[in-house]
Amino acid sequence: MAKVVPDYFIDNGIAADVNLNGVRICAGQPTSYADIASRTLASGTLGSVTVGAGSPDGRQANLPAVADMTITASGTADHVVYVNTSASLYYVTTCASTALVANGTNKVSVAASSRRVGAAT
Numbered sequence: 090m091a092k093v094v095p096d097y098f099i100d101n102g103i104a105a106d107v108n109l110n111g112v113r114i115c116a117g118q119p120t121s122y123a124d125i126a127s128r129t130l131a132s133g134t135l136g137s138v139t140v141g142a143g144s145p146d147g148r149q150a151n152l153p154a155v156a157d158m159t160i161t162a163s164g165t166a167d168h169v170v171y172v173n174t175s176a177s178l179y180y181v182t183t184c185a186s187t188a189l190v191a192n193g194t195n196k197v198s199v200a201a202s203s204r205r206v207g208a209a210t
Contacts, residue, residue: 092209099148099206100140106150107138109179111172112199114189116164122178130166130189131197133158149205156198160191169199180204 112135113119115128136153143149152171166187171180182202189197 094209096148102206103140103148103150103204105179106152106171106204107140108173108177109138109152109171110135111174112155112158113170113172114158114160114166114184114197114199115168115170116162116166118168118181119170119178122172122176125170125172125178128168130162130164130191131158131160133199135171143203143205143207146208147206149203152202152204154199154201157196158198159193160189160195160197162189163191164189166197 112133113125113129114131115125116130117128119125119128133155135155139151140148141151166189167183169182169184170178172178
């Protein structure tokens, strides 16, 4: 008999992603929501997160791109943090280590991405 996990069950596992509404570019990995503030180099508002079919299988949360965030502190960006701005740290990922310089006009953007939960195997 094949293993099956219904989509609605997997969706419940990634349902919290639809509550994400902010993105932070950080120097170093924050360990808590409170730790984000001291590490943030740039921040932006995240558009609508959608949940749908995963590729190649399972289900996934699709995180939209965030363009032209003003760099507010200088440092080396190496983490992208997705948050719910009501004080919840949801999802932390790495990015290419990049030196960012805050001068009032420099901007940084984050490409669209996804977080997938694969089908049962």
